[in-house]
Amino acid sequence: MKTKVGIIQFPGTNCEYDTQNAFAALGCETQILWHKEDSIPEGTDLLVVAGGFSYGDYLRSGAIAKMSPIMKAVKEYAHNGGKVLGICNGFQVLTECGLLPGALKRNEGLHFISRHHNLKVISKSNTFLNQCDADDILNIPIAHHDGNFFIDPQGLSKLYENDQVLLKYTDEQGKISNPNGSIDSIAGICNKDKNVFGLMPHPERAMESLLGSNDGRRMLEGFLSA
Amino acid sequence: MKAIVNVFLKNGVLDSQGKAVQHALSGHGFATVSDVRVGKQIIIEMNETNAESAKAKVAQMCEDLLSNTVIEDYTIEIQA
Numbered sequence: 273m274k275t276k277v278g279i280i281q282f283p284g285t286n287c288e289y290d291t292q293n294a295f296a297a298l299g300c301e302t303q304i305l306w307h308k309e310d311s312i313p314e315g316t317d318l319l320v321v322a323g324g325f326s327y328g329d330y331l332r333s334g335a336i337a338k339m340s341p342i343m344k345a346v347k348e349y350a351h352n353g354g355k356v357l358g359i360c361n362g363f364q365v366l367t368e369c370g371l372l373p374g375a376l377k378r379n380e381g382l383h384f385i386s387r388h389h390n391l392k393v394i395s396k397s398n399t400f401l402n403q404c405d406a407d408d409i410l411n412i413p414i415a416h417h418d419g420n421f422f423i424d425p426q427g428l429s430k431l432y433e434n435d436q437v438l439l440k441y442t443d444e445q446g447k448i449s450n451p452n453g454s455i456d457s458i459a460g461i462c463n464k465d466k467n468v469f470g471l472m473p474h475p476e477r478a479m480e481s482l483l484g485s486n487d488g489r490r491m492l493e494g495f496l497s498a
Numbered sequence: 499m500k501a502i503v504n505v506f507l508k509n510g511v512l513d514s515q516g517k518a519v520q521h522a523l524s525g526h527g528f529a530t531v532s533d534v535r536v537g538k539q540i541i542i543e544m545n546e547t548n549a550e551s552a553k554a555k556v557a558q559m560c561e562d563l564l565s566n567t568v569i570e571d572y573t574i575e576i577q578a
Binding site (some may be wrong): 331332335336338339367368374375377378379380381382420422423424453 | 507511512514515518562563564566568569
């Protein structure tokens with residue numbers, strides 16, 4: 273049976289169709305869900321909060337989106353064990369609404385960064401990265417202004433204790449290379465129950481070697497095998 | 499009634515924008531500048547007559563939306 277993927281769209285979201293393409297290429301049934309909806313379609317296997325600039329990033333990235341009607345349904349879906357993936361602005365929305373710990377601050381260098389970056393797989397014992405190997409190096413595009421992951425020291429130790437740190441920014445050799453000031457160079461995390469995932473890089477933009485990298489496939493394929 | 503909300507990064511959370519402004523001011527000859535913090539101010543007009551109830555509502559707004567308490571602190575001033 274086809275994996276059924278719902279992709280959340282706010283005003284200002286701009287990666288929903290790339291995300292739809294990526295999951296369609298993996299053989300999934302996809303559906304875009306407008307933020308005014310107040311329920312998640314029956315049988316949805318994965319919800320993706322796609323990247324972009326919801327509400328123009330006004331106030332704080334992801335802050336206004338968390339007040340949208342659909343977010344109540346997303347929270348309920350996640351609390352019932354449903355799988356949720358937040359990419360870039362989607363990650364910001366998930367931290368803002370409390371489904372993921374921490375916050376995303378302005379990049380340390382204050383610049384918008386848009387380029388390919390290497391990521392090291394820190395933990396593969398979760399749905400998302402189960403097709404990768406620990407210490408794998410993945411080449412994935414990043415494109416963000418507010419990607420500087422912050423969490424207080426207690427929160428950080430909890431992340432490590434529960435194996436919630438999924439990805440770190442590195443160089444090709446796997447040595448830490450931090451583009452935006454994120455604490456411990458963290459690029460992606462999950463919640464304690466390992467059903468909500470968030471990352472700043474864009475796996476949906478790394479689906480074809482012709483376009484620079486297809487490492488994103490291995491990441492998103494994790495959701496098919498679940 | 500008017501509420502003036504100031505939102506700033508918490509102490510201990512690096513304020514990159516504040517640092518950049520500080521460097522620019524120091525480089526411009528303002529030698530006595532020792533620290534700069536950049537925040538935002540949100541001004542809310544409310545149909546309220548009771549300052550205390552207005553403040554409580556604005557505090558709830560700050561917790562729910564206006565600030566991210568993971569990284570930010572806020573102050574509220576109510577003006578008649």
